[in-house]
Amino acid sequence: MHVPDGFLDAPTSVATGVVAATAVGIALGRARRELDDRTAPMAGLVAAFVFAVQMLNFPVAAGTSGHLLGGALAAVLVGPWTAVLCLSTVFIVQALLFADGGITALGTNITLMGLVTVLVGYLVFLAARAVLPKRLASVPLAAGLGALVSVPVAALGFVGLYAVGGTTDVDLGLVASAMLGVHTLIGIGEAVITFLAVGSLVAVRPDLVHGARPFLQRRELTILGPDDGLDGSGTLDEQGTGAEPSTSQEASA
Amino acid sequence: MGAGHGHALHFHGHSAVHRAPAHLKVLALVSFVLVVVATPNHAYPVFAGYAAVLLGIAALAHVPLTYLLPRLVVEVPFVVFALLLPFLSQGDPVQVLGVTVSQQGLVAAFGLLAKGTIGVLASLLLAATTEASALLLGLQRLRVPAQLVQIMSFMVRYLEVVTDELRRMHVARESRGFRARDPRQWPVLARTLGALFIRTYERGERVHLAMLARGYDGTIPAAALAGPTGEASHGHVGHGHQAHVASETRPHPGRAAREVGA
Numbered sequence: 226m227h228v229p230d231g232f233l234d235a236p237t238s239v240a241t242g243v244v245a246a247t248a249v250g251i252a253l254g255r256a257r258r259e260l261d262d263r264t265a266p267m268a269g270l271v272a273a274f275v276f277a278v279q280m281l282n283f284p285v286a287a288g289t290s291g292h293l294l295g296g297a298l299a300a301v302l303v304g305p306w307t308a309v310l311c312l313s314t315v316f317i318v319q320a321l322l323f324a325d326g327g328i329t330a331l332g333t334n335i336t337l338m339g340l341v342t343v344l345v346g347y348l349v350f351l352a353a354r355a356v357l358p359k360r361l362a363s364v365p366l367a368a369g370l371g372a373l374v375s376v377p378v379a380a381l382g383f384v385g386l387y388a389v390g391g392t393t394d395v396d397l398g399l400v401a402s403a404m405l406g407v408h409t410l411i412g413i414g415e416a417v418i419t420f421l422a423v424g425s426l427v428a429v430r431p432d433l434v435h436g437a438r439p440f441l442q443r444r445e446l447t448i449l450g451p452d453d454g455l456d457g458s459g460t461l462d463e464q465g466t467g468a469e470p471s472t473s474q475e476a477s478a
Numbered sequence: 479m480g481a482g483h484g485h486a487l488h489f490h491g492h493s494a495v496h497r498a499p500a501h502l503k504v505l506a507l508v509s510f511v512l513v514v515v516a517t518p519n520h521a522y523p524v525f526a527g528y529a530a531v532l533l534g535i536a537a538l539a540h541v542p543l544t545y546l547l548p549r550l551v552v553e554v555p556f557v558v559f560a561l562l563l564p565f566l567s568q569g570d571p572v573q574v575l576g577v578t579v580s581q582q583g584l585v586a587a588f589g590l591l592a593k594g595t596i597g598v599l600a601s602l603l604l605a606a607t608t609e610a611s612a613l614l615l616g617l618q619r620l621r622v623p624a625q626l627v628q629i630m631s632f633m634v635r636y637l638e639v640v641t642d643e644l645r646r647m648h649v650a651r652e653s654r655g656f657r658a659r660d661p662r663q664w665p666v667l668a669r670t671l672g673a674l675f676i677r678t679y680e681r682g683e684r685v686h687l688a689m690l691a692r693g694y695d696g697t698i699p700a701a702a703l704a705g706p707t708g709e710a711s712h713g714h715v716g717h718g719h720q721a722h723v724a725s726e727t728r729p730h731p732g733r734a735a736r737e738v739g740a
Contacts, residue, residue: 262686263682269633272633273633286661324602328600333491345706
């Protein structure tokens with residue numbers, strides 16, 4: 226849920242706005258390393274994907290449903306800095322064109338749901354991937370663990386901001402326990418769905434999953450002549466990273 | 479392809495508010511809501527004044543209240559929180575309708591509701607009176623990094639394409655008898671997300687190749703941001719070189735369709 230206007234006082238809102246602007250600035254530079262000159266179209270399309278992800282409702286029980294925040298999912302799929310950029314773009318467009326989330330709370334929303342979920346999710350993902358067996362099958366599991374931790378940590382971040390700049394004097398312990406309780410449940414849902422979604426992607430297009438790249442073997446392109454039969458003799462080094470050669474590499478060549 | 483043809487919340491019109499430069503509207507929105515947020519909770523007449531200002535702007539823009547009010551539902555979840563505040567807050571107990579609640583909590587709940595509602599209403603007015611393309615140009619004029627504006631323009635341009643794709647997948651699932659009732663159906667829905675990601679990513683690669691083929695050099699001229707109608711681009715296409723590049727990378731509706739089908 227997006228933080229609306231008036232939840233946090235003006236100084237805190239401005240401070241989180243500065244944090245968010247700095248983070249987006251850094252992400253702009255780093256994302257170019259993850260995407261090179263494809264940054265604008267790819268980040269834009271992935272941002273549209275994240276927006277769509279937040280539209281897909283998952284039924285929970287008794288008629289209620291929830292949706293994915295998508296921070297950890299985006300980090301594993303496209304890399305952390307591109308993900309920060311995409312989620313920030315989503316929150317800016319939602320605030321300006323959809324009146325969703327307060328305009329003064331934009332910095333807070335970007336910081337908590339764009340920056341904290343992505344970075345925490347990705348760090349936990351990296352740690353889990355390092356510990357788990359070095360196989361493709363570990364990637365969805367690590368992604369799920371990242372999602373599981375990222376949501377309650379973002380909720381704790383909100384409690385921290387609330388302690389500094391909250392506009393009401395509700396008992397902090399009450400806020401903390403309520404936020405943590407609810408968001409641990411949300412985190413479990415986020416983890417299961419992230420695990421399943423990354424699993425389905427790793428099964429068919431592992432080359433598109435940023436977090437799975439270390440486990441992809443470089444394959445040699447084998448060219449069979451008419452007389453070669455099945456044990457092709459001529460081999461060429463090709464920079465394909467997955468089952469299919471990536472079109473982008475052809476384009477930049 | 480929604481570019482240049484308004485978006486979900488856009489209310490078509492030609493009032494002074496619609497014509498006002500987008501960068502001024504964004505600045506006005508941010509400073510207005512900041513002032514609202516900084517107002518003490520117990521300054522009741524001031525909030526009435528804020529509401530009057532917004533209603534005045536809505537009247538000036540010819541946006542009817544029947545259009546704005548139903549769209550306030552965005553804030554429903556947090557209204558629930560505000561209504562709980564009088565019971566959760568610490569402070570002097572007072573009797574309201576025979577129920578003992580905290581007086582500070584009551585004031586805080588009023589402040590939250592007033593600030594939140596005024597904030598949503600102000601944002602709604604911006605969205606209702608500003609085309610997406612004009613907004614992007616306004617952000618560029620406010621010195622938002624060009625790269626970020628580019629990313630936003632691609633997101634806005636392809637938002638409907640991607641969400642329509644999701645909707646078609648939904649129709650396809652339902653027409654095969656699938657109903658999402660409880661978490662047992664999550665694997666199917668998660669695979670939908672996986673498939674949507676593949677389609678979106680590959681579309682992004684095709685769009686990038688189509689841009690390269692049209693001479694994309696890392697920058698997008700202002701005229702292209704303005705979209706096919708080019709309404710907001712007066713004064714930006716005058717420069718010879720820029721105008722040339724604009725005609726190369728300008729997203730013509732038919733051309734965009736070819737990019738999609740590439």
